[in-house]
Amino acid sequence: MTSQNPRSLGILSLEYGLLPGAMSATPEQSSMLYPAPYDFPIITETVEGAWADTVIRGDPALEPACLAAAKSLVERGAVVISADCGFFIRHQAAVAAAMNVPVVLSSLLLVPTLLRELPRAAKLAVVTADSTNCGEDLLGVNDPADRARVVVGGIEGGKLLRNALVRPPIPTDVADIEKEVSACIARLRAAHPEIAAILFECTAFPLVAPAIRRSTGLPIYDITDLRRLTLASVS
Template sequence: MTSARRTVHGTTIGIIVLDTAFERLPGDIAHAETWPFPVQFRVVRGVRPADVIEGDASLALAAFHEAIDDLVSLGARAITTSCGFLAAVQDELTRYSPVPFFASALLQIPLIERSLPAGRRVGLVVSDANALQERHFRNVGAEPGLPIAELPADGPIRANMRDNAQQVDRAAQERDALETVERLLAAHPDVGAIVLECANLPPYSDAIARRFGLPVYDIVTLVTWLHNALVPPRYRV
């Protein structure tokens, strides 16, 4: 059997990135230094975060199909995205993609729920709680009703994303994330693990875990797990 023609080599993970212009920091899904392994980025031009979060993501399926085709042609063996709200079209994109497709960090919820001690629940940090609907949970195999805290609309993280800030204050954004988690835990002391929906939040996962002493799951933990499955470590005999 002859292998398919390929232009780019050595990439395992493809990342579909929404059309944004704000500064991304190491840890963000669309910052190359986040990844200890090669990734291939593909921007869906004209599809903005608001189109996915506030609008109907299914209207952009054709753009995502084209991105999947491009990434697969470049050798991607699995694909993910840069917005947790694309959980809304997880099933549609999985049906289309010829390789494993992981739309959202929220996909980790069912596994985490089964790992927690009795009486503990998963808590979510999201960029827009009003936009999180039943279909987002259904498409990742989770039940709605989990404790949720949203980043404040006028806080630095959401404001910088909304305004496509060319430079961001990392310390201010970290405080924004920590304060959001603090509100979550004050309202729901039974939270035993945190899932960060927003793919721009992993730069602050370490600070969250150290401050609150809880496991933190985000899009980076999901993609790293996926990569390790596709390229298992080699052990010395």
């Protein structure tokens, strides 16, 4: 089927459920998931079975559903495929291999590039919703010296992750997200004063990126930057 807006940003969506108060996978209803405007319309496709806990933890059985959802998005007019959870990066290779459009499922794809932007003595902080599930295999860095320059911190145990893991998930106030992310960054910087840039894994974090940039004075990157870059390549 051809979309009425044939050139679109396609988003692989988590399961959000349909109960009252649940986070919606519809961009018009969820500024948390789509906080930044794009020059392209957004279309979404739910990945069957992709509840937040399943995606964050990692489940190879989700791969066929990811491929089916991505195929549907392309058929509907997506010219770039992304996702609304950075932990979908586990399916990046499979989806990219199967699609004929650029695929950028996670901001974690930027880790190797950002390391090359920084001085060798500097470190990159990756701030994630759950650092216990953000292992070395997701960072795309093989060189031990480069890996030592990446520090990972998470907000596990906080309101945002607790709310996201409920079925269906419930929204979290932006003020609570900012508080949790700020506290995580403060801990990381205290332990690693060499941090010179920050990468947000979680797709909710762009909501607070402007405030965190002001408070830290550091460059901050997130999934919206990667999407804009990729969309610009096909415009």
